[in-house]
Amino acid sequence: MLKKLGRITRAARNGDDENAPPGQFVTEKFPVLTFGPTQSIDLDKWRFRIFGLVDEEVTLDWKQFMDLEKTTLGAEFHCVTQWSRLQNTWEGIAFTEVMKLVKPGPGASHVMVHCYGGYTTNMSLEVATDNDVLYAYKHDGAALESDHGGPLRLVVPKRYGWKSAKWVNGIEFMAKDAPGFWEVRGYHMEGDPWKEDRFSA
Ligand SMILES: Nc1nc2c(c(=O)[nH]1)N[C@H]1C(S)=C(S)[C@@H](COP(=O)(O)O)O[C@H]1N2
Ligand SMILES: [Mo]
Secondary structure (H helix, E strand, C coil): CCCEECCEEECCCCCCCCCCCCCCEECCCCCCCCCCCCCCCCCCCCEEEEEECECCCEEEEHHHHHCCCCEEEEEEEECCCCEEEEEEEEEEEEHHHHHCCCCECCCCCEEEEEECCCCEEEEEHHHHCCCCCEEEEEECCEECCHHHCCCCEEECCCCCHHHCCCCEEEEEEECCCCCCHHHHCCECCCCCHHHCCCECC
């Protein structure tokens, strides 16, 4: 059963819906969801650091990052506060492409994503290296606005939005899982919207 609420549609729980995960509302808007202030970063000073359990740490400036191979992706976006925006076109650089610049230690199993402003989020290497995970600088054809994480954000379509870290500035390889900003505060370590992994038990 679908209840139309203006332009927002309640996704049904039985799968007979608008292809949104359970408990989500579909919206065509793109709400801004940030804890704390929007970051604004001067591209001249922007840096991205790959560190932790790697053979040799690497730091990239904006030009070096933008010289990496680019890709375009259509993907859904699901926020744990229950809105889903089903059609998004992202332009960016695949997580796996950036990862080629280092050699993770044999014991590396998880990553912590780091951001300007101090926000962090964790995920397994298996999730991060899925072929739809990318660092995006464009959304629906336009430069990514700073409210939405510009100049660069991570996009992890198969996880709730809090894993899609805005204003990314680094990736840390780890030998075991550890909670990021929201995971410390009770959000689920995995955050799979199709399993409704909203909060940890
Ligand atoms: N650095 C940072 N990244 C963040 C957040 C944040 O507060 N800080 N919020 C997360 C949450 S909860 C969601 S749903 C998405 C929202 O992205 P949007 O504001 O572009 O819609 O960003 C995620 N990434
Ligand atoms: Mo969110």
